[in-house]
Amino acid sequence: MTDARSRRGRGSLAVSFFVQGVTFALLVTRIPAIQDRYGISDALLPVFLAAVPVLAGVGSVLTGKLVRRVAPSVVLRWAQPVVLLALLALGAGERLWHVGVALGVFGLAVGALDASMNMLGVSLQRAYGRSIMLGFHAAYSLGGIVGASLAWVGAHGELALVVSYLPVVAVLLPVALVGSRWYVEGEPGRGGPVGRSGGVLVPLCLVLMFAYIGDSTVANWSAKYLADVLGGSEELATVPYNAYMVTTLLGRAVGDLAVRRFGAVAVVRGGAVLAAAGFAVVAGAPGAWAGVAGFTVLGLGLSVVVPQAFAAARSDAEVARLNVFNYVGFLVGSPLVGALGDAWSYRGAMLLPLVLVLVMLRYATAVGGERALYGGGHERPRTVDVG
Template sequence: MSIPREESSSGRRTFGTSGAQVAAANEPPRSRVARSDTGAVGLGPGTVESVTPATIDRELRLARAAVFGAFTLNGFLLALWVVHIPAITDRAGVSPSLLGMFVLLLAGAAIVGMRAAGPAADRFGSRTLVAVAATAISVTVIGPGLATGPVALGLALACFGLGNGALDVSMNTQAVHVERAYRRPIMSAFHAMFSGGGFAGALVGAATQRAGWSPALTLTCAGAVGLLVTALLVPHLVAHHQHADPSTPEFPERRAPQGESRSGCPGEPGDDTATADHLTPTRPADTAPNHDAPTADRLAHIRPAEDYAGTPSSARRDVGARGHAAAADRAAPETPSSSAARTRREQHRDTARARKVLSLGVIAFVLLLAEGVAGDWSALQARAHLGVSEGDAALAFGAFSATMTLGRFGADRVSGAIGPVAILRYGSLLAAAGLAVVIASPWLPLTLLGWAMCGLGLAGGVPQIFTAAGNLGGSTAATDMSRVFTIGYLGLLAGPALIGWLTALIPLTAALVVPLVLTLASAAAAPMVARRP
């Protein structure tokens, strides 16, 4: 929506108004909407474009819904592959031992896709990569259903894994930027939608198998749905130029036309204000808005008014003066000593970022290791330790997955109230306590309680890590996230394998002490996810 405004002495005015008129105007700005003969909202001459909070809310909601769709689609397609594993392996003539190798092949291909996705997203934008990766998994998910031999199945799983890894990184990068625009935690909800998509995929797969559908038919229909969903969600994702440098605010500074100061008064530096219920435009007055541009692209021209509100005028002038001084310093010729100092600062910053990425990756490794152990060994532990039936043992994983899904839906609000550090610290402690209950429990209900505690404790930690990785700053946000994601994904693979090796030496229940100790260590490392000031 385009709304020309008469600006007051707080810094908002129609360009061309005299300084005396600006000084005399001390009432809140009034809005005048210019409409064309067709009724479309347009700009009057010499005015700037403003977008109402309602417009921003609508566009951000669409961006959030699009990222929700990407997470749901990913979980949905993965679940359909998982529930069809028995039928697919029978058709392809794959033994259980060879299937284990193929699962590792899929995971290895996913890691390759993750490593390649980070630099690609930084260069071309995560929106482009989501489009490519979501299209890829929608097409390649059909391959396993068509495979008639081990070689064909291996190639199909490798292609599917590459697309899945690329989508993991690119959709999490999108989630970070949408969360930043919302200015409140919403990352856990995205991961909850992945779990929800997996649940829906399991139900659909079970229903189609009961109806007598072949894996090829089910996966082909799922791929077609995936292509349709991708076409619908990609236009609403965040554009590349909006997050080329995550170290800067997600909404750029307001810029006045050439020859005007940012306050609209010639010669007065940087008096930036806005009322709390308005948004300030970034497009110059002499530039016509592009109302046909994608909604996500238009978000780049808006900065929330809260960035300006509540700052004294003198302080704003001081900030503006410092900004002009900094610009003058940048314009001055660079001496060899200043160049060397700048190089040292950049090297120090890069080293610090690399250490932070490694630290976040290690924490993600630990949490996903515990999650992988719960996924693969919870039912087996209940049956081996308690001697219950297979049906009752399956309730162990059900308790874990149910509380993890519910916890991720609620983790964002809790994180907004107590912060990401507390989420990771107390969540890790709760998960460790749950594992301790499982180890000590002699009864199934108590074991189910322990796995439920573990799922709830692990629900919010990984989303906080991905948010912290995406907000490290610099121009390599997607690359940083891909590295953290890759290290964490290794934990998801290593956890079940590690427990399997240990069971050759000690009982399965005793082997659960390893993830218990590691989750306690992640609680101690919780300050690593603190929000940047």
């Protein structure tokens, strides 16, 4: 693999992460508008929210089997357009079954997309011999900021969902298709096509699951929490996820340097402490802007955890297995927070992810394997820097 080809592959994959960040943000920040458009009750909303990660987990498992015969780049090339078109269908539908079908297709395709994106990212990091994985996830965070900002414009202008989504999909779909021409398969993992046994991966799976429980709490409940609990407007309700993504971007932008300097374990433990502090602020917030501040701190803390968990994988099969716990976190976290909120209080429900991110301190050593800890004497020697 030539240096120029490596750079093109790295850039095109970053574009894919960016596009997915925009897409996902446009979905989660407009949940109140989607609920109103389709007349989804508060009791039924968690069911729809849970369906996406369930089907995404199925998509990830299928991708883990598919990449034994087809390159991850091929899966990613076709999964991303399907995700974008499913988002557009979600905005254009009118009946309840329309939203069900659109979210179903979105979930299956996003599982394949997330798994294949991270497979390519991990393999490129192996080829580079140094930590670059957080940079890809920084591109996702930048996309989230753009998507949340576009969602704010749609809410502020009281635009119909399809009017908000159509121009975005019209721009991003050709960008994704053109960028996919330069995807590059990096260095294969060790341990063969299967990798380590499932038991060895349990600590990594727990770290990823707890991180995504925290992330799903922000993605699925921050808008509703700010509007219903803290008294914010619909426009202000789009801000917490945007603020969360800004600090997530900042954390990931410097995260690769931090990993090389301090090691993956120290970085993940520091992130867990910051995330717990953010949830504490959210739970005790006296008003809407204090809640925004808490979600902002949360982004800085959780930003480093997920990329490092994926970076510790040794094969595509392990990435696919780990990716399932992305959706387990969403599946468990979002409905559980909603159920606790209904049965007790939404402030009290924020204590659940607070405790779980602190539990990550116990399992943080799992991210410190040979493949995760680049830098600090662990970076692979190389004669030519590929970017």
